[in-house]
Amino acid sequence: MFLWKKAVKVLRVGSFRGSNKSVMEDKYADWSKEQLIERLLELETSEPAGGQKPSPSASTLPNKVKPPKKAKASRKFDFSKYDRRFIALKFAYLGWNYNGLAIQKEPTPQPTIEGVIIEALNKCKLVPSTEPQTFHFSRCGRTDKGVSAMNQVISLYVRSNLNPEEQLDPQNDPREIPYVNILNQLLPDDIRISAVCLRPPKGFDARFSCQYRHYRYLFHKEGLDIQRMGEAASLFLGEHDFRNFCKLDGSKQITNYRRTIMSAKILPISDDFYCFDLIGSAFLWHQVRCMMANLFLVGQNLEEVSLISDMLDVEKTPRKPIYDMASEVPLILYDCKFPNMEWIETNLDDYKAIKYGKAIGALTLGYQLKAEIAQIFKEVLPSSSANLAGKTTINLGNGKGKVITKYEKMSRRNVMEAPETVNEKFKQRKRFKNEAKRTDAVSSS
Template identity: 60%
Template sequence: MSFISKLLRLGKNASKSLPEQCDYAKWSKEDLVRKVMELEAEKKRKAEDEGDQSDNKPKKVKREDLPEKKRRKKKDKPFDFSKYDTRFVAFKFAYLGWNYNGLAIQKEPTPLPTVEGTILEAMNACKLVPSMVPQDYNFSRCGRTDKGVSAMNQVISLNVRSNLTKEEQQDKNNDDKEIDYVHILNQLLPDDIRISAVCLHPPKNFDARFSCQNRHYRYLFHKDGLDIKSMEEAARMYEGEHDFRNFCKLDGSKQINNYKRNIERSQIIPLGENIYCLDLIGSAFLWHQVRCMMANLFLIGQGLEHQSLLKDLMDVGKVMQKPIYDMASDIPLILFDCKFPEMEWRTADPHNFKSLQSDRRVYALSLDYNLKSTVANIFRKTLCVPTSEIQGRTRINLGDGKGKVVAVYQKMLERGVMDSVESVNQKFRDKKAAKKRRRVPAS
């Protein structure tokens, strides 16, 4: 606004008594400045007078100035779960594990989120469950995967909010009236966690953990520098029931004494483009068992160990304590499938626009990783990175491409050993007893 325009506006609002014939164009600059200052002072006094008259009137308080509790809208009121029935269901889902700190939700904070924690947050956000405490709604999981490990057909079972009454839930004709669990959760979950199906009528006494008949794992690896035939022969030695205490991480908190597990199938199969996998099916697996099994197969494939090593490690009368060795990388491991009794899984309608949106997100994610893989290969070829081994040293294959470089390879059965099962269990009991004593006040 120009100086003269401002003067005219102020004059109009605050000094209507001025003679109309005032020709401001003929005033000097000093007179004009003085006049503007007088008009502004008069306007300020007028505003203060009006403010004094309105002091006794209630002032309108802005919403953002209110305390948080008073700012809440009606829809922010606590959700009343007592107004709804619940139903027991099972969910089948898949996830890529490298962005997560394993499957199971943890009591203590973890560097990365967990898969279960992410799913339960989504369920809590859309009011399917009342809290983030799994024990509150009969929660159970199928196979517990570690940090970095992926799963294609993982299963959980729990009680969730329902649109239907208990009586209506019994009639399968009402299934289409039920909450669209799959779509709602996929709208809230990240693209690398997808709910693939829901079972609204699980078998009687179903439990995602104990009703599982077998678990199917696959460990992917590149054939570079490996004798695949030797690995195929060795892998079949895992089949049958064996004591796998030398192929796992001992956990004193579980107080496990029986380390026998039955492996229904163990074989090396090709997946294309120089990629193979260890294909394993078993009723149950120990902590880190698959990665330890794969680590020993790598040693055999590299010619560092003989196939007989596996039989020796499974003979706990001969090798009573686990030798010290590094297990294989976590990223290539997949919980490929889980077998259950016959169940009615409801998947998303492939012709429905809602499911097409979710499918497109998965396609975009897959394409993104494929393109990045291609760019990474071009990057490697451009830099002419060699694949040959370091002369005079041994690189132990761990499935991650880097491995572990040692000056001299030491045979497995000549290495130091870890604590025995009995020692690990006893140490945990002693630690627990000492902790309990510290909590008891002195008399």
């Protein structure tokens, strides 16, 4: 059908431009489809008088393809021409836009803080690659998705302008690469480097040299008995087995759940907000959020203050009861304590420091404005003070909570598998996968 239409079009218009249209139509009016196609083929293969080929129209000329420009060969940065030095960086971040601190093996829906920092380090050629092991990268505290930090610390080897001997003399520090300013130019506003230590103590490691970690969990006082929560929080003091206050993970193969809590208090932040102020040498996965979830139950008078003691007694409560963790957003890694270190902060009078300081002010103001608008939004909408027809809302720190028909005491709830069982099941799954891989390898060979 396509060839037939083309034949008619060429014969009537294309090949006889300038001829009388009616004459052309009369000439070919009685021709069959086969005759028209045959005539079309004759016209396309024949040459005009004089042996010259017809000049093709612009529409039939092939598009001229320009040869691609040769890409400029990017010069690979030669790290061998530079010395390196071991430093520590102190930084802060707002965690709700990130998938936690640590880089994950599998892709995550949001970037990680470490991933963003290492990308910036690599972009300004302070480290040779994005593989943390190549520059001995170490972090202080590993925070989960949504959790923020105010005084987080990492240690690593970076490129230096000074040779090893010059690095030992503080008088040469002005000649060193301005690590803080350079990185803050590349990092987003919600991740900020606050200080650098150019000469950490001998054998320093951001993870293992930390003496204690200081957390704060913020919450609104509405519907909570603050005094009861303070009494319950004090029961965490000392060394305890926290297997009932963490998330069990067989991949970590943890067998020792004993951790030491140095301070545990409920402190006022403002008229309406308080915080669970917690200091400990080390923490298990989700430990603070699990501790806070139980404090909320005590504060709501759903459980007795003695709940904390009962949960810490692994003979009385050998397996973790099933309960929901508190929200991650109000949790802050507030501080990390190290041996005395020479932290160098940015010069607050420096133009770049002022510039990026103003960026933080703008970020803070933006969140304050959103909070005010959200408050107005709440005030203009109808609200009800009636309860949910006898239902109970368990406080999880996120403002929504969890609505249940009937509250069941922690001592009567179903329990999770024992840590030993979780570890053994993981090892069995791992053995099974390894055996399957070996079987596949043998069969494919």
